[in-house]
Amino acid sequence: MTGTLTIFRREMGQYFANPVSYFIAAAFLLVTGFFFIDDLTRSVTINAVNPAAVPEFLSFGMIFFAPVITMRMLAEEAREGTMELLLTAPVNDLAIVLGKFLSAWAYYSILLLITIAYQIIYIQNDSIQPDYGITVSAYIGIWLYGGACLAVGLAFSALTENQIVAGFLSMIFLLAMWLGDNIGNIAANIELANVIRQLTLQGHFSTSFAAGILRGEDVVYYVGIIGIALFIAIQLVESRRWR
Amino acid sequence: MNEREIVITKSGLGQIASLGVIISVIMAVLGGLRNDNNAVLAAIIFGILSLGFWILINPKSFIQVITGRQARQGTLAVLSTLLLIIVVVMGYVYVQREVITFDLTSSGTFTLSQTTRTVLSRLNRDIQITAFYSPDLLAVRELDDQFFRQYTVESNGHVSRVYVDPIAQPAIADRFNARDGDVFISYLTPDGEVDYNTIQYVPMEGRQERDLTTAINRLLAQGNFIAYFDIGHGNLTPSLIPGDTSPENLSIAAGLLNDSGWVVYALNLKELAQNNVPIPDDASVIIISRPTEQFSPQVVNMLREYLDNGGSLLIMADANNLTGSGFLSQGSLFNAYLWENWGIRMLDAVIVDEITGTLAQSPLDNVSIWVADIPITSGINIDEETTTLFHISRAIEVNDDPPVNNGRIIQTSPLSYGETDLERLGLTNEYGYDEGVDIPGPMTSAAYAYNDATNGKIVLIGDSDFATDARIASPRGNAELFLGAVDWLTNFSEQITFGFEARAASLPTIFISPAQLDQINYIILIIIPGLVMIMGAGVWFIRKRR
Structure with a gap:
């Protein structure tokens, strides 16, 4: 646990000391802000306020943000040779992977918390009465969804020394996991399509968390994806010892 | 090279x-x-x-x-x-499998209300929700399933759900006459098969609890509500001959009742009275439509007894003098009974309304210019299509100091009048207001009365054409009036419709001034990301100086 905390602190320090992290954060907030404003503008004239507007966008946006956040985490260590130092340091592989993952998740959580501030606009305007229950549910969902995306990104970062390749592969994988929600459009067998949809990230968000429902199986799914992806990342880091 | x-x-x-x-x-x-x-x-x-x-x-x-x-x-x-x-x-x-679900919506959209739980506790047979989704509607199926499975859990397994792909299994879709996205409920036979005689379509408008619970209520009430159409006086009736598609039938009206779970039977009031047999106890309502002869004293007595025992009567009469039936003519026994006991009666006058709606073709056609704000009219005059249209209708008189509760349902315009020279109207199709002879408007074309003490109810309508197959759907208000009248007479809706609490939905539009919107844009798109960018630039500058 101490090792995990050490890695976590080191990574968080890097986030705050690295201007790139701020630029990524600014881009994140600009894009989420744009989607929030877009929904707000449409609700003035066309339709009702969507209490889950920002999380719903992020369910797509994380396909790109998660790889950007995680692609350097292990790939860069390997490319710069610092991975060897880490592997010989008094921390185990679990602590390395878990520490890095938790720091990425914490960074993402901070960005997510900033977007919650948008809801203040709703609270201040009496004419807007969104269902805050859906907002809470959607934010819980997208927080777990983001965690799963980051874990997948970290696994790909452990796979290769090239962070561009790691980023690209995780983006493709997450895109496939997102597109799987529309498997019904190509699959002829609905039951098979349903099983595949159960495997996708979006399938556990769009019809549950985003609608205001918190289901046990969705939580198990995201936590499971995080666990499996981190386990694969640990195996990949460990494989450097015997490859 | x-x-x-x-x-x-x-x-x-x-x-x-x-x-x-x-x-x-x-x-x-x-x-x-x-x-x-x-x-x-x-x-x-x-x-x-x-x-x-x-x-x-x-x-x-x-x-x-x-x-x-x-x-x-x-x-x-x-x-x-x-x-x-x-x-x-x-x-x-x-x-x-454990179905661990928390409904976080503040309006409780995915939580079944106590009313639904009570309805589900009344289930004594297994019900199946059969829903049709093609692979394209997989996400819709998932969302609907969130909702349907609450019924499965709360009914202790009495409600099961089956999803059918209408493309892969067209034969099943045909049996239900289903399209993609349609939802049905039905009882299951002891063998676990769908009881096709009990299929109810569920209009899933916004996946409301109300829709599904009302459908289950309809299923539970199936067979409990019985409407008898009088066939003993040369009346208009639902077709009794298979394949008979005469526009004068009331077959569509009867079909509408069937669709809502009613059982419809024919009843010969004249024969019953002659044999001294009372009206069946299970009659929820007796529908009397355009009799072509007067009611005998025995029939009137039988109806009196039925009403005194809490019965309900829907009377649709026409300008009888023109058709020569004499039914409910002024001074007739049944008309006198209605006036004395219920404070409503037919007049020997045809309504002429110079202010007609766009649907009417002549002043003898009259539309519902005014309708009372009562449950019977809940579906009437909502828009142009939901007005009623009567063709040559009779005027009704309502006693404003009645022996029981009564009131007007539909009135024509103040410029309308009751033409009393029916002979001239019948022979020459000519009419005109004669001061002191004709009845000045507005005229009442439909009225109701009910007796608190006995629960007896009557709806009297001065037209019967509106309910025929040719006219009931055009305009739609005609069907609304027929169903609304039957509904009120029998309290059908109160027992069937799920009294659903209003869902707290967000307002359709919001009120933000352009200046406020600009301010929000400025804060969210410039200030917040800009501050983060400045912090990043600061970090970059500090690192560069080091």
Whole structure:
């Protein structure tokens, strides 16, 4: 646990000391802000306020943000040779992977918390009465969804020394996991399509968390994806010892 | 010009062959997804050939992959990962079966109300929700299932749900007459088969609890509400002859009742009275439509007894003098009974309304210019299509100091009047207001009365054409009046419709001034990201100075 905390602190320090992290954060907030404003503008004239507007966008946006956040985490260590130092340091592989993952998740959580501030606009305007229950549910969902995306990104970062390749592969994988929600459009067998949809990230968000429902199986799914992806990342880091 | 030498090695060919194995696996999966057996077979053959080629061309590489140190460690890693996946999948399936769901919506959209629970507790037969979704509607099915499974859980398994792909199983879709996205409920037979006689369509407008619970209520009430149409006085009736599509029938009206779970029977009031047999106890309502003869004193007595016992009567009469029936003519026994006991009666006058709606073609056609704000009219005068249209209707008089509760349902315009010279109207189709002779408007064309003490109810309508197959759907208000009247007479809706609390939905539009919107844009799109950018620039500057 101490090792995990050490890695976590080191990574968080890097986030705050690295201007790139701020630029990524600014881009994140600009894009989420744009989607929030877009929904707000449409609700003035066309339709009702969507209490889950920002999380719903992020369910797509994380396909790109998660790889950007995680692609350097292990790939860069390997490319710069610092991975060897880490592997010989008094921390185990679990602590390395878990520490890095938790720091990425914490960074993402901070960005997510900033977007919650948008809801203040709703609270201040009496004419807007969104269902805050859906907002809470959607934010819980997208927080777990983001965690799963980051874990997948970290696994790909452990796979290769090239962070561009790691980023690209995780983006493709997450895109496939997102597109799987529309498997019904190509699959002829609905039951098979349903099983595949159960495997996708979006399938556990769009019809549950985003609608205001918190289901046990969705939580198990995201936590499971995080666990499996981190386990694969640990195996990949460990494989450097015997490859 | 340099020419590069291309060297083909066994190792290279082996790698290509191993790649072929991977590609064949992917192709097989994709083929399986599309139900394309040929593609799966081709992929398997290609995979076997690639594997064979790999073993043949570079057996050492193959053996190394299978037995080397890396293979051992790799296999261990893969197996342990697989084990973890299995554990996660088992946990997932377990939690899914336990149906652990929290409805976080502040309006409780996905939580069944106490009313629904009460309805479900009354179930004594198994009900099946049969919903039709093609693969395109997989996400809709998932969302609906959130809702349907609450019914399964709360009914202790009495409600089951079955999803059918109408494209893959068109025969089942045909039996339900279903389209993609349609939802039905029905009872199950003891064998667990769908009881096709009990199928109820569920209009899933916004996936409301109200829709499904009302449908279940309809199912529960099926057969409990019985409407009898009088056939003993040369009346208009639902067609009694198969294949008879006469526009004068009331078949569509009867069909509308059937669709709502009613049982419709014919009843010969004249014969019953002659044999001194009372009206059946199970009659929820008696519908009397345009009799062509007067009611005998025995029939009037029988109806009096029925009403005194809390019965309900829907009377639709026409300008009888024109048709020569004399039914409910002024001074007739039944008309006198209605006036004395219920404070309503027919007048020997035809309504002429110079202010007609766009649907009417002549002043003898009159539309519902004014309707009372009562449950009977809840579906009337909502828009142009939901007005009622009567063709040559009779005027009704309502006693403003009645012996029981009564009131007007529909009135014509203040410029209308009651033409009393029916002979001239009948012979020459001419009419005109005669001061002191004709009845000044507005005229009442439909009225109601009910007796608090006995629960007896009457709806009297000065027209019957509106309910015939030719006119009931045009305009739609005609059907609304017929169903609204039957509904009020029998309290059908009160017993069937799910009294659903208003859902707190967000307002359709919000009120933000352009200046406020600009301010919000400025804060969210410039200030917040800008501050983060400035912090990043600051960090970059500090690092550069170091």
